[in-house]
Amino acid sequence: MSALPAAAPAPDLLEVQGLVKHFPIRRGLLMRVAGHVRAVDGVSFRVGAGETLGLVGESGCGKTTVGRTLLRLIDPTAGAALFEGRDLFTLPPAQMREARRALQIIFQDPYSSLNPRRTVAQTVGEALATHGIARGSELRDRVEKVIVQVGLQPLHMDRYPHEFSGGQRQRIGIARALALGPRFIVCDEAVSALDVSIQAQIINLLEELQAELGLSYLFIAHGLGVVRHISKRVAVMYLGRIVEEAETEELFRNPLHPYTRALLSAIPGGRRKGAARTRIVLPGDVPSPIHPPPGCHFHPRCAYARAECRAGPYPETVTLRGSSHRAACHFVTEDGGSPVLGDPPPG
């Protein structure tokens, strides 16, 4: 693998620079701002055309907020998101409406993500109709095409969501996102609520659609197995920041950040009861994003933390030489080693 020249990176479809989202906390009668939830605190990444970036992290790390700001469902506090060269965050409303056709989102909960009072055809065709893209029989044809594309049948078009199973509902949600012909889709925990056998069906569908339509995905999830399967690259978030990002296999084989290591080692499976324990069990809970710890946000739970981690600035992101593997930890050097952290855990 190393003997081959690195493949030319795909041209960037989306480049996010320094994305920040602080939610104000308002208190009292006058709704004075009493503090901020630092949900996203300076996040940068790129997604190439036709590739999948996995975004993982535990609840409250800000991964969902990242996805929603890209679609302007939430307005960002600062930063830029260049989509095909144009900054989504400063687009005037008319152009944003245009851009929405290229950016779409798929949600986690197959139950709350569909309007229970609208038929499949109404749900999938609504945007085409209201944007004046298609009407009448042309609208119906286009909806039918998308319905078939996601593995449903035309006879399903006039049914209501409650007549479908969770997996089928997720297909309807995918069809709704596909109807406008997007190039980039945010998959926000899109398979997390599904049973294992159904989850596999939906993952395969997403992969087929990507191959067929050249889609790019931002795949937000907490299930590491799923993310590993579907992503070309993976970014790990902790308390509003990306702590590590690398090509998928590189990240799983050679995690550099202590948090990534703990996260990977915490995944259950592969070890039987009574087997030798190599698991890293992190102490404590994720701190509140209202008052993130000073220095490195991870230091209260990190077994290696030193004085420089507890105070001082947040660690710089270090990119490994000759690679795109980057991590934000004081112990990581450009050579890819770290005298303190030792070997990564087996697995």
Next chain:
Amino acid sequence: MESAGGAPGAVTPPQGAPRRGPLSGGARAAAAAVPGLGPLLRGEPGVAAVALIYLAAALSTTAVGGGRAIEAVADWAAWGAARLAGGTAIPEWSRVRLDSLVATLTLLALYAGLWTWAVRDSRRDPTAPPARDTEGRRIWRQFRRNPGAVGGLVLIGLLYLVTLLTPLLAPYLPEVQMDVVANKLKPPGSEGFPLGTDEFARDVLSRLMYGARISLSIGFIAASLSVGLGTVLGALAAWFGGWVDMAIMRFADMLLSFPRLVLLLFLLAAFDTRSMYLIVTILGVTGWMSVSRLVRAQILSLREQDFVQAARALGLPTGRILFVHLVPNSLAPVIVAASLITGHTLLLDAGLSFLGLGVSPPTPTWGGMISDGKDLLRQAWWIAVPPGLTIVVAALSFNLVGDGLRDALDPRLRT
């Protein structure tokens, strides 16, 4: 309509019990000919009872007012002919005539509806698997399990039917005074006055029937106005938040902080003559606050749901998201509130009329009739008691329907 649930005593047949198949041959023809016979033959007494009640209502109206119905049609034909002839003396087209014509058409529609239903029902196969299960069907199934609610709905239906059929049924026009000396304060059962007369020698039954039109219309229209206003204001407050929310909800709080009756007295006292329209408007604009709070709370929780986020991501306009995606999904508690509010408004209007602040006399209203009869309760109880009973029945019916709807719309109670 899989089972005979709904009527008192009727129970959903236990699962697995053999069901009777579709009607055939002569039984089917008979069922199509007589509404209510079909359910009776299939062993669904509750459904049969409802059909037979409405059939009886239609037949008795025909018996009492058939002549007037024919007259009304003939009258209309004559008027039309005169109009076409274009003579100089076109007869005036009075409200009374329009009333009679509408009543006649209602009667015809009632017959048409009954027999359309009977023919369709006679062909129904109760053992056939139910059609696709829609939300509406599930709600209806749950609703008809509640005998009180179904009874209330049947009564409400009858009351509103009577308001439309009154011109065919009522012995007199409500304002008509008989010879006061001879006919004053006749007791019920007197010759020509089934419910007696009041102190101005007016027929109580006629006044009760015409009063129903005013009282029930006021209740229904004012409640609709309240619900519509409350829904729109609540939706706007929830969606836009900020100062819009602040302004609407604080205004609602302000209105709520007055006792409603005091507010109404204050507003109504400003007018010398009070038409039905005035009463409806004032009752409507003082009753929307609870609905707006309900809708606001519903929409605040709905707007965080993913299907609303998806609609935003698709770039749909705000109005569409609000009124296509949010409002229809928040209507369940509003429908319950609407039926309760209708009953409440009915009572409130009766109260206002009793206080002499309702629709101005001599137009009959139930509350006004009670007021007229209150001083004569000892000598002539029949003036105040019948409107009192109808008010109770109407308000109770609306409350029963409201309770039934609340249960039927609650997904937790559904099985």
Next chain:
Amino acid sequence: MSAAPVLEIRDLKTWFRTDRGVARAVDGVSFEVLPGETLGVVGESGCGKSVTALSVLGLVPKPPGIHAGGQILFEGADLARLGERELEDIRGDRISMIFQEPMTSLNPVFTVGDQIAESVVRHRGVSRGEAMGVAVDMLQKVGIPSPESRVRDYPHQMSGGMRQRVMIAMALACRPTLLVADEPTTALDVTIQAQILELLAQLQRDLHMSVLLITHDLGVVEEVCDRVVVMYAGKVVERATVDDLFDRPLHPYTAGLFRSVPRATGTRAARLEVIPGVVPSPLDFPTGCRFRNRCPAARGPCAEGEPPLVEGAAGHQVACHYPEGTR
């Protein structure tokens, strides 16, 4: 493992009456839990695993639920025949349960100490003061720092992981012989899940209790269970030790499940294998084998008889006419 089982379920049937017919949620389930072991019950949503757990504690709402047959033998009594009073005596004392949702399983208006003490007072008949002492001990045991002060906290003052620890403290306060854990870590983040699983394993050793673990997560099953029951459409389709099940699954459903999970370790599959179709409705199970519509190995006989649960290998039972490796 020749000791008498702590819990023995024989041909349990728990059904539900609905408008559209009878839903056979649990339809003839048998297994036993041995002293000190962890038995895992796995399956996808709607397979009847949670209803089985609720049946053991008599927590299935009736109506619409019906006990349609079978026995639940625990300490010589058939729990399915006990009245509500007798069940209350057992619940929280000798059998306890922890649930998936740590947010809604605690009452927000009482302190966590009150909630732990409540069941101790109920079952042990001790004073409130003594029960509060037990509560502090239990909080310490489940690893909550400074238990003396946290005992006066309200649930909303704690994080999700902490609340699940409190739930465990509540469940174990009376030292039950059997703990029924229904998806105890599903709502938790993976690093917190690791903490809770570790804690449960340690408490199980300390208290010598048996655990009936209901979960859909095959990774959790592999790590914490001794033996496993796989459920599908209200039936047990396979029953084996963890090693046998994970090394040599015999039922095509179990094998299909293993192949459709994307793994975070080991080699990465180019494409996930899929079990086609969806789980059948409990109102309308297929005739014969309930998995046959989705089964790659289905043949004529599968449509006729329901395959019985038979010994497919030593100590490894499977309900399939054509188990893996025999075709």
